[in-house]
Amino acid sequence: MISNVRLRDLPTFIRTTDADDTMLTINIKQCELDAPAADGILLNTFDDLERAALDAIRARLPNTLTIGPLGPEVSPPSYLPSLTSSLWKEDDRCVAWLDAQPADGSVVYVNFGSITVVTREQMVEFARGLAAAGSPFLWVVRPDMVRDGVDMLPVPEGFAEEVAGRGLMVGWCDQEAVLSHRATGGFLSHCGWNSTVESLRAGVPMLCWPFFSEQVTNCRYACDEWGVGVELSREAGQEEVEAAVKELMGDGEKAAAMRRKTAEWKEKAASAGAAGGSSQRNLDRFVDEVLRAYSST
Numbered sequence: 001m002i003s004n005v006r007l008r009d010l011p012t013f014i015r016t017t018d019a020d021d022t023m024l025t026i027n028i029k030q031c032e033l034d035a036p037a038a039d040g041i042l043l044n045t046f047d048d049l050e051r052a053a054l055d056a057i058r059a060r061l062p063n064t065l066t067i068g069p070l071g072p073e074v075s076p077p078s079y080l081p082s083l084t085s086s087l088w089k090e091d092d093r094c095v096a097w098l099d100a101q102p103a104d105g106s107v108v109y110v111n112f113g114s115i116t117v118v119t120r121e122q123m124v125e126f127a128r129g130l131a132a133a134g135s136p137f138l139w140v141v142r143p144d145m146v147r148d149g150v151d152m153l154p155v156p157e158g159f160a161e162e163v164a165g166r167g168l169m170v171g172w173c174d175q176e177a178v179l180s181h182r183a184t185g186g187f188l189s190h191c192g193w194n195s196t197v198e199s200l201r202a203g204v205p206m207l208c209w210p211f212f213s214e215q216v217t218n219c220r221y222a223c224d225e226w227g228v229g230v231e232l233s234r235e236a237g238q239e240e241v242e243a244a245v246k247e248l249m250g251d252g253e254k255a256a257a258m259r260r261k262t263a264e265w266k267e268k269a270a271s272a273g274a275a276g277g278s279s280q281r282n283l284d285r286f287v288d289e290v291l292r293a294y295s296s297t
Contacts, residue, residue, distance in 0.1 A: 002220055009220040012212045035061050039293070040286050044068035044197060046272035046279050049226070049265070065282040069201045069269050071176065091170035094138060098183040101136055105185030108133075108245055109178050109204075111140040112190040116211050117147040120154060127155040129241025135186075135249045136166040140173055179204050186248045191218040191229075200228065203266030205258040207232055207244050227261040230254075 007015060014024045035041055041064045047054060058064050101107055110130070112118065123146055130137050146154045153159075160169075175195070178184055179202035187199045188207040196218045199206050206229040208219040222229030230244055248255055272279040 002217075002225060005220075009217055011214040011217055031061070036063070038063060039289065040065050042067050042286065044070050044193070046269060046277075048268045048272065048278075049200070050221075065286055066272075067279045067283045067286070069197045069273065069279075071198075071201055071273070090172050090174050093168065094170060094173040095177055095181065097138065097168045098178065098181045101183040104182045106136055106249070107181075107183045108135050108137040108186045108188060108207075108249060109184050110137055110188040111173070111175065111195070112145070112209070112211075113192045113195065114142070116190050117145055120146050120148055120152060123154045124156050125237045126241055127159050128238040129236075130167070130245065131159065131163050132238065132242040133245035133249070135245055136183075137163075137168075138173070138178060138184075139167065139169045141169050141171065143171055176202070186245070188232075188245070191215040191222065193218055196222060197269075200226070200262065200265045201269045203262045205229065205248060205255070205262050207248055209234075209236065226265060228258055228265060230258075 002009060007017075014021070014027055016024055018024070041061060043054075043064065043066050045054075045066050045068045047066055054064065054066065098107060108130070110126070123141075130139065141154060155169075160167075176198055179187065179198055184202075184204055186207065187195070187204045188209065189195045189199065191206070191208045191210040192215055196206070206222055208222055208229045209232040210216045210219040219229065219231055223231050230248060232240060232244055236244075248258070271277050274280060
């Protein structure tokens with residue numbers, strides 16, 4: 001578990017100093033009453049990643065099983081296209097554009113998730129920062145992403161021309177394909193859990209700009225516990241974005257250390273999901289228990 005936890009590191013839905021807070025009370029009751037009654041609590045994580053926290057959880061809820069990181073091997077087959085976790089239509093230009101990039105690990109991938117909304121002012125600051133940083137970038141900008149200025153361009157006028165040839169903006173993409181591509185070298189993310197685990201699985205270091213829910217906790221883990229991220233302030237403007245991108249994509253000591261750590265976590269994630277790995281054993285155990293229960297009825 002995180003040492004020296006700050007109030008702002010707690011998930012926003014239980015971030016309170018009121019012991020009688022409604023959401024805190026609901027979560028406590030779920031842990032004390034509902035969770036122990038479950039046949040199994042399956043988590044998309046792996047033992048090495050959160051060992052201390054998992055040990056604490058299992059002391060109270062021994063039915064907790066890690067089966068992650070979940071990836072393409074558990075995705076629906078192609079003949080079931082309706083069964084997908086993607087909320088938006090993917091742009092098929094992404095991989096071809098990445099294929100055309102000459103240098104491995106040179107591209108910054110930018111995606112703030114499927115539901116986060118930002119102001120146009122924030123978009124403009126990030127656009128200017130990305131342009132000034134100089135690295136090629138692939139930026140996912142959903143149609144509903146900007147909460148104000150719906151009749152205005154979400155980025156500064158002339159931005160597309162300024163970054164032509166080294167910047168691609170799309171409405172959505174196959175994130176796992178982008179993160180696993182040899183050209184992708186950094187991920188500017190909102191730190192949602194799926195994105196965080198997918199980044200670790202692919203061995204890609206992160207720039208963390210969390211918004212709400214557990215994203216702030218994931219950010220603290222990525223930056224301080226796992227050594228794979230750099231946090232951007234909520235008020236990050238052009239200069240901070242530019243400096244952070246340059247630091248992440250550069251050859252400095254911190255960037256090199258993050259790349260080493262992400263490589264280590266990538267290897268551990270692969271081991272967990274491989275035959276005989278912790279997550280594979282847990283999944284086999286759960287399936288066996290379900291089959292045993294079914295056969296006895």
